[in-house]
Amino acid sequence: MTVTSTHTMEAPVKAGHPHHHHQGSGGGGGVQQLGSIKSVEGAGKEPLEEDRVDDEMTVLLANTNFHYDAASEIDEAFVELTAGEAEEPADRVAVAGSFYNEPELLEEHPHPQVTWLDDDEIETLDRVTLDMGNVFFNRVDSQDIIYQQKKKNIKMVGKYIMGDVLGEGSYGKVKEAMNSEDLCRLAVKILTKRKLRRIPNGEQNVTREIHLLKQLKHPNIVELVDVLYNEEKQKMYLVMEYCVGGLQEMVDYQPDKKMPLFQAHGYFHQLVDGLEYLHSCRVIHKDIKPGNLLLSLDQTLKISDFGVAEQLDLFSPDDTCTTGQGSPAFQPPEIANGHETFAGFKVDIWSSGVTLFNLATGQYPFEGDNIYRLLENIGRAQWVAPDWLYELDPDFAKLILGMLQADPSARLSLQQIRKDTWFIASPTVTGPPIPIPPLKGDKYRCSTVLPYLEAYHYGSEHDQEDVYFTEHDVNQELARQAAAAASEIRAKQSAAAHAACHPYEHPSTSAAAAAAASANGNRDEMPPKKKGSALKRRAKKLTSCISVRKLSHCRTS
Amino acid sequence: MFSNNISDYKLNSTIKAGTFGTVYKANYLNSNKCIVIKKISVEQQADKVTRICEDVLKCRQFQHTNINSLLHCFVDKNDVYLVFPFICFGNCQTLLENVFTSGFPEILIALIFKDIMSALVYIHSHHFVHGSLRAKSILLDRNKAILSNFRDSRSFINQGKRDKVLYGSTVGKAENLNWTAPEILYQNLNGYTEKSDLYSIGITSYEMANGFQPFLDSELTFMCTEKIRGNLPSLSDKSSQGLSSVHYSRDAVPGATNNQRTFSDDFHQYMEICLNKNPTCRWSAQKLMTHSFFKQCRNSSISDQLKGLNFDLQSCTYIKDEPLRAASASVKHLEDIKWCF
Numbered sequence: 001m002t003v004t005s006t007h008t009m010e011a012p013v014k015a016g017h018p019h020h021h022h023q024g025s026g027g028g029g030g031v032q033q034l035g036s037i038k039s040v041e042g043a044g045k046e047p048l049e050e051d052r053v054d055d056e057m058t059v060l061l062a063n064t065n066f067h068y069d070a071a072s073e074i075d076e077a078f079v080e081l082t083a084g085e086a087e088e089p090a091d092r093v094a095v096a097g098s099f100y101n102e103p104e105l106l107e108e109h110p111h112p113q114v115t116w117l118d119d120d121e122i123e124t125l126d127r128v129t130l131d132m133g134n135v136f137f138n139r140v141d142s143q144d145i146i147y148q149q150k151k152k153n154i155k156m157v158g159k160y161i162m163g164d165v166l167g168e169g170s171y172g173k174v175k176e177a178m179n180s181e182d183l184c185r186l187a188v189k190i191l192t193k194r195k196l197r198r199i200p201n202g203e204q205n206v207t208r209e210i211h212l213l214k215q216l217k218h219p220n221i222v223e224l225v226d227v228l229y230n231e232e233k234q235k236m237y238l239v240m241e242y243c244v245g246g247l248q249e250m251v252d253y254q255p256d257k258k259m260p261l262f263q264a265h266g267y268f269h270q271l272v273d274g275l276e277y278l279h280s281c282r283v284i285h286k287d288i289k290p291g292n293l294l295l296s297l298d299q300t301l302k303i304s305d306f307g308v309a310e311q312l313d314l315f316s317p318d319d320t321c322t323t324g325q326g327s328p329a330f331q332p333p334e335i336a337n338g339h340e341t342f343a344g345f346k347v348d349i350w351s352s353g354v355t356l357f358n359l360a361t362g363q364y365p366f367e368g369d370n371i372y373r374l375l376e377n378i379g380r381a382q383w384v385a386p387d388w389l390y391e392l393d394p395d396f397a398k399l400i401l402g403m404l405q406a407d408p409s410a411r412l413s414l415q416q417i418r419k420d421t422w423f424i425a426s427p428t429v430t431g432p433p434i435p436i437p438p439l440k441g442d443k444y445r446c447s448t449v450l451p452y453l454e455a456y457h458y459g460s461e462h463d464q465e466d467v468y469f470t471e472h473d474v475n476q477e478l479a480r481q482a483a484a485a486a487s488e489i490r491a492k493q494s495a496a497a498h499a500a501c502h503p504y505e506h507p508s509t510s511a512a513a514a515a516a517a518s519a520n521g522n523r524d525e526m527p528p529k530k531k532g533s534a535l536k537r538r539a540k541k542l543t544s545c546i547s548v549r550k551l552s553h554c555r556t557s
Numbered sequence: 558m559f560s561n562n563i564s565d566y567k568l569n570s571t572i573k574a575g576t577f578g579t580v581y582k583a584n585y586l587n588s589n590k591c592i593v594i595k596k597i598s599v600e601q602q603a604d605k606v607t608r609i610c611e612d613v614l615k616c617r618q619f620q621h622t623n624i625n626s627l628l629h630c631f632v633d634k635n636d637v638y639l640v641f642p643f644i645c646f647g648n649c650q651t652l653l654e655n656v657f658t659s660g661f662p663e664i665l666i667a668l669i670f671k672d673i674m675s676a677l678v679y680i681h682s683h684h685f686v687h688g689s690l691r692a693k694s695i696l697l698d699r700n701k702a703i704l705s706n707f708r709d710s711r712s713f714i715n716q717g718k719r720d721k722v723l724y725g726s727t728v729g730k731a732e733n734l735n736w737t738a739p740e741i742l743y744q745n746l747n748g749y750t751e752k753s754d755l756y757s758i759g760i761t762s763y764e765m766a767n768g769f770q771p772f773l774d775s776e777l778t779f780m781c782t783e784k785i786r787g788n789l790p791s792l793s794d795k796s797s798q799g800l801s802s803v804h805y806s807r808d809a810v811p812g813a814t815n816n817q818r819t820f821s822d823d824f825h826q827y828m829e830i831c832l833n834k835n836p837t838c839r840w841s842a843q844k845l846m847t848h849s850f851f852k853q854c855r856n857s858s859i860s861d862q863l864k865g866l867n868f869d870l871q872s873c874t875y876i877k878d879e880p881l882r883a884a885s886a887s888v889k890h891l892e893d894i895k896w897c898f
């Protein structure tokens with residue numbers, strides 16, 4: 001199978017895409033978005049590319065005509081690939097990238113050689129390929145891309161033991177961690193100075209976020225536990241309380257991308273509690289969306305990501321703001337229309353309205369082919385609640401309409417929301433609430449630090465040999481899994497035919513479908529020039545359904 | 558029964574002066590009853606008041622002979638006073654440190670845990686999890702064992718409904734972690750139930766039998782992985798001689814005595830049931846009450862055993878502590894044993 005692709009593939013900015021990864025301006029990006037891995041569409045964006053570099057594995061390139069000059073300068077770093085031998089195996093992967101072609105080096109290295117690339121080198125490679133405009137294709141045998149399973153070496157930052165990566169944003173990674181002094185699970189947001197510089201107002205936003213989080217203390221606001229700096233590595237670590245999942249990934253996991261009304265009601269209550277506290281502290285979040293609403297183990301909602309939040313001056317007469325940097329689909333008309341000043345608190349009300357609507361219906365009040373159309377639609381006219389919304393629940397429709405008033409002064413305030421009929425009422429429980437989806441097959445979402453601890457404490461007991469596998473193996477594994485998933489779908493469908501009256505049993509079907517699709521379709525879109533990262537990710541997430549999930553918010557209308 | 562005026566109480570001696578408050582041994586002048594008074598100043602922190610209220614409300618919910626009862630509470634000026642009954646021998650950890658340095662005799666352990674188990678059955682039936690069971694939370698009176706320290710207890714009742722499991726995103730106080738069940742340490746979506754108390758009972762049994770807490774000298778993270786792997790601490794007696802209890806034993810333990818004694822098979826089996834790493838396989842407190850380990854309690858009582866030991870305690874030469882020697886001689890003069898509420 002020959003797969004061809006290019007990493008600079010232009011991805012249209014889809015309307016209504018709530019993923020934080022796409023907002024280049026949002027300094028903070030989403031915090032601890034578990035499992036919500038960047039979408040393929042994001043491939044066109046620079047900072048995202050680098051973030052994919054993951055430290056789970058080391059990539060090994062083994063090919064007679066494959067050479068990586070590690071000693072060269074960044075600008076000169078290249079991977080030299082020559083393809084076109086007559087007896088190419090059928091299983092080929094085209095590698096896109098702006099690599100130099102230097103045949104003369106071939107003569108210098110006539111023997112097959114293996115070059116190890118560590119994370120930094122892969123990153124360097126990425127930078128080279130990113131910075132260069134021209135793109136051309138090279139072919140590498142999938143058998144010749146070799147990965148090595150990285151050993152679980154324990155890593156400490158201060159008193160915190162680091163675990164696996166939970167999510168990534170434009171600023172850096174979020175990793176799980178554990179406090180070695182009380183064994184508490186935590187999340188650590190790692191910021192590198194180099195990445196921050198690439199983001200407009202990046203450093204400024206982070207300073208503000210830390211300043212804000214230090215003041216805030218409320219059960220519905222994510223807590224900043226500690227801040228650590230590493231001058232040498234130019235890194236900053238924000239240690240935060242651990243959140244087990246987010247609302248975005250929960251609805252994403254559902255086939256209809258929504259949750260029962262009663263469940264959304266419960267989260268909305270907590271959101272209002274949190275917002276009320278924030279506003280009482282003169283803080284405007286400006287980026288309320290399901291992706292920024294996380295959950296603790298006991299289902300307490302935590303508002304996170306204060307990257308674009310603003311705190312009003314103690315002496316400011318009202319809540320007038322001038323900048324809005326949130327996610328487009330959740331922006332109110334006054335920002336969409338580019339007003340110079342607007343009432344800050346009402347921005348959060350609007351975003352909460354869109355969030356609630358999205359959680360309960362799986363849809364967005366405003367959509368558009370691209371960001372401009374979307375903003376145009378938001379700014380054009382007053383939203384009208386569709387008839388089906390009134391049929392779903394008239395009180396709910398009324399509340400949404402009240403929160404989505406185009407005129408900020410007509411929009412409900414938090415106090416008015418508290419008195420709303422639907423808000424006060426306790427909606428009937430219509431079935432089981434949707435769960436937090438399993439992470440890498442673990443439905444309990446166990447601490448990812450524990451394997452590191454085991455390796456640390458019992459490492460000598462089973463000092464296993466290095467595990468190597470090739471891209472070819474990965475592809476075969478994917479195919480095998482796709483087949484398994486497909487058969488599972490068939491089984492589920494036949495089961496569903498028998499018990500069509502149970503609407504709550506679908507999730508696993510969708511996961512299987514997603515897994516199948518990810519194995520079949522999405523692989524083509526993976527930019528193979530990301531040898532070190534995209535492929536690695538694929539290798540790592542063999543069983544996940546994430547690859548398709550991330551496309552879910554892009555609607556064409 | 559008790560007055561709200563602090564002048565009606567005579568504070569005799571300080572038992573413990575902690576950060577949270579001061580504990581006094583006192584006399585209620587109207588009836589000359591010996592009591593314990595905990596004085597907490599609420600001047601500094603506002604959230605302290607809510608915590609005290611929660612503690613008081615929790616204590617008030619339990620009415621059981623083996624549960625430390627709150628006799629009275631009142632506010633005088635800027636201090637809150639909590640009145641507890643005076644329990645003569647204090648907590649088991651202090652006894653282990655000063656009197657039974659190589660552990661309690663098995664029969665006494667069985668008797669103590671029979672009482673604690675009935676207290677546990679009671680609080681579990683009230684949908685509570687104790688959460689911080691350890692020798693320190695077990696008080697020993699002349700004729701019974703009393704469960705105390707409900708500060709970390711949690712209820713399954715949440716907004717009028719009973720939750721199936723509890724979740725802890727923070728595992729609790731670092732000093733109690735050695736007693737914590739693995740399912741709590743996991744901090745995952747599986748949560749934990751009242752069975753976690755039984756695991757702590759297992760660790761406490763170990764502590765009471767061996768005279769020191771398990772995992773005393775090991776790193777916290779090692780303790781965590783050992784529990785998750787199900788590597789159990791074992792009772793040190795004849796049978797464990799030469800076995801791999803190296804990890805847990807303290808250097809200071811007088812090895813000779815440990816190797817001489819034997820714990821019954823029932824005790825070993827009872828420990829294993831408690832320390833099952835799978836909470837669903839672990840017995841409930843109710844079922845554990847029927848375990849044959851408690852058979853030995855039939856013809857004995859705590860007061861009998863303590864009387865029998867009194868002689869021994871007096872003759873023990875290693876009691877350096879004067880008040881404790883007095884304690885062993887006559888419970889009435891016991892003054893300086895540390896308390897934990």
